[in-house]
Amino acid sequence: MATRTLCQVFQRRYASAAAAARPPVAEVRSQRNAVFSREQARQRALYPRIEKIEVSVRGPGLDGMLLIMNRGMSTPLSCARHLTEHHVTNSALALVDGELWPLHQPLTQSCSLTLLTFKDSDPTLVNQAYWRSCAALLGQVLETAFKDDYTVELLSTPEVPVTLGAFCCDVALDPQLDSWTPSEESLRSLTRGAQQLIHQDLIWEPLEVAPSVALEVFSHSRFKQEEVEQKAAQSPKGTVMLYRCGDHVLLSGGPLVARTGLCSQYEVTALHSLGQGPWGLRRRAQGLSLPLQLQAHHTVWRKLRQRAEKLVEVPRPEVATPPSPPALPDSTSDQPVTTSV
Incomplete structure (x- = not known):
């Protein structure tokens, strides 16, 4: 127990030191955009002639x-x-x-x-991409919600089925905010941030890259670098997919929809604490959205929102248990912090 506690203290101190050393958010975004644009230009140059x-x-x-x-x-x-x-x-x-x-x-x-489209006879694939896109939008809002006053480390974006009722994005906030519980006004502020991006109708630009490029893009995030290596190892081509939305570059485990303007009703519903982890206190931000082509009456929306407030339990991947070897015969016996959001 003492060893575990010591490890947690060390991890929190490391996270605090890493956060303190990180440049301002605008500088990080500028660097990521520069690498993205450079690689995009390189790939386009592979087709010098019109074929x-x-x-x-x-x-x-x-x-x-x-x-x-x-x-x-x-x-x-x-x-x-x-x-x-x-x-x-x-x-x-x-x-x-x-x-x-x-x-x-x-x-x-x-x-x-x-x-x-969302109105196809079987919209399963589109719905899953939409849910993934809404989670990406939530991460984009969270990254700048606290300005440069507090650091934000975007962690994983769990792949959850639409039937769970909420999309989610895991995040580690500045250790100074460990005791902070977001108010309804804080959640509304995050919602307004997402709605502004939706109103801008920004496109999600895809770019398939080699791991070395993605590692350069996320040079300021050790978590994202580890995620790049994991996704590259799982990819048949050994590549990873980046997306750019405005000035925000993200790593995605699957395709996103075309643009933010396809979102209509969108609301950030909760920010749950998941406990301490290697990167500090892990939180799960959740939200609810419907696309432009599908609208819900306010009474239905209220019920959906209540469901989306509950913590989304991400299903763990099933691990195959190897069969047991045959038994051998036995010869002997049978407090709240004020933020910028």
Whole structure:
């Protein structure tokens, strides 16, 4: 017990020292953006000449439509612009040769394309991407909510099914805020921050990169560096996916929807304490949202919100238990802190 307590004290002191050494948030964001833009330009330069590809569009009333697009430049959204305004405004994600594909990710070869919306007969994939995007938006708000007065370390964004009722983002706040309990006004302030980003209708720009690039992007976050290595090890191609929204660069475990403007009703509902961890006191921020195409009456929304206030218990991945070896015969016997939010 004494050893565990000593380890926790050491971890908190380390987290405090690391936080104190971190540059201002604006400087960190500027550095991340610079690396993102440099790598994006490098990848675009891989296609110096305009080469044409054929994109076969699938969907209601679209089967048989063939578009001639530009390799390495055209995106699923570029294709949507050759269709109707409905496809441009309602598409959230795409399937390219059966693979989930962000709407702003360039196409690299001739392919089949299906545009996905929230009103498809089976919107499961879009809903999951939307939930993931809402959690990414929450992390973006949290990172700057406390200005430079207190540090914020964005931790993991748990992949949770929509049926759990709330998306979530884990975070470690400055150790000075360990005794702080957010008020309803603090949660409303976070909600306003998210709604401002939604109103700006910012795009989520995808960029698939080598781990070395992602490690440079997150050079100020040891947690994110470890997460980069984990995701790269799990990726068949050994790469990781970054996204940029405004001046915020994030690491994602799956595709995000096209833009923040696809969110409509959005509310930050809770900030739960999960206990001490290697990076300090771990908290789980939670929220609730519905996309632009799906609206809820205020009485329904109130019930959904009440559910979203409860702590989301993230299911642990099941670990296969190896079979036991056959038994051998036995021969002998059978206080609140004021913040900027």
